[in-house]
Amino acid sequence: MALMNFLVTGMSCGHCAASIKKALTGMPGVSEVDVDVAAGTVTVQGADLDDTLLRAAIxxxxxxxxxxxAV
Structure with missing residues (x-):
């Protein structure tokens, strides 16, 4: 199982977190998405994750x- 952590700017509320979760959930290989608005991070867990596709979706x-x- 792979784990990727991204710095994400522009998030300010729960709606932002929900939008990012919706964009990433269901993408190939993604099994879990955690968004921390306060820290400005998004953590994605899954198998065979594609960094470029995940960034593009965000x-x-x-x-x-x-x-x-860093993980």
Whole structure:
């Protein structure tokens, strides 16, 4: 099981968290999504995760992904 942590900017509320969860849930390989609005992080767990596709989905939802967080 892989684990990816992203720094995400532009999140400010529970609706933001829900939008990102919705964008990532159901993507290939994704089994769990955790959004921490206060910390500005999104953690994705799953198998064979594609960093580029996950970042693109977050950006498509309206947020920026300036980097990753060490696991």
């Amino acid at each position: 950006v498509e939802a309206g947020y920026e992904v300036p980097g990753t967080v």
